[in-house]
Amino acid sequence: MEVNNPAWLNDLKLAQRALAGNAQAFAEIVKNHQRLVWHMAWRMLQQRQEAEDCSQEIFLRVHQSLKQYRGESALGTWIGRVAFSVALRMAQKRKLRLDIPSDVKPELAFEHIGSGEDIQSAHAESEQLQTLYAAIEQLPCLPRTVLSMHYRDDMSISDIALMLNCPEGTIKSHLNRGRNRLRAILSHLEDSYAQL
Numbered sequence: 001m002e003v004n005n006p007a008w009l010n011d012l013k014l015a016q017r018a019l020a021g022n023a024q025a026f027a028e029i030v031k032n033h034q035r036l037v038w039h040m041a042w043r044m045l046q047q048r049q050e051a052e053d054c055s056q057e058i059f060l061r062v063h064q065s066l067k068q069y070r071g072e073s074a075l076g077t078w079i080g081r082v083a084f085s086v087a088l089r090m091a092q093k094r095k096l097r098l099d100i101p102s103d104v105k106p107e108l109a110f111e112h113i114g115s116g117e118d119i120q121s122a123h124a125e126s127e128q129l130q131t132l133y134a135a136i137e138q139l140p141c142l143p144r145t146v147l148s149m150h151y152r153d154d155m156s157i158s159d160i161a162l163m164l165n166c167p168e169g170t171i172k173s174h175l176n177r178g179r180n181r182l183r184a185i186l187s188h189l190e191d192s193y194a195q196l
Helices: 006-019 023-045 048-068 075-093 119-137 141-152 157-164 168-195
Strands: none
Touching (some): 006 023, 006 075, 023 075, 023 141, 048 075, 075 157, 119 141, 157 168
């Protein structure tokens, strides 16, 4: 198999060094991808101890399966796929709700948050972002994961589809339904604040 992407070629060489028993190479893999692994575990499980256990399990699985990495994608994408698979299994064991209701209607229009050029608008932006992040955490684990990957981590739909091993159309559908559910949550929060 020929690897055309120089970054993927570097990933493949790093993986081969780790497979050859170079502990420093595997430590570099862990260091480079621990944030991705932690975020995936946390989004899916939302319990600190379980997310830590899951992260360890993910890197154990990466170590055991590294020989399967062929450089056909970025190493981070491959590790993301492993992370999603392990975290999903752990979530299913806990019988977390993975469904996304389709009957949620959008009630709140999102507008771009202000420029934040002065202290007051920066504070307002920070509060709005915290409210948005809190609302995202209320979503079931699968839409929460997809929305967070796309908006917080600025990942493309194609990269998310590769990591989660599903068609791009499925990711777009999860994003759309997740946004609708998020709008309903934010609308409810907005109504609660208005009553104070």
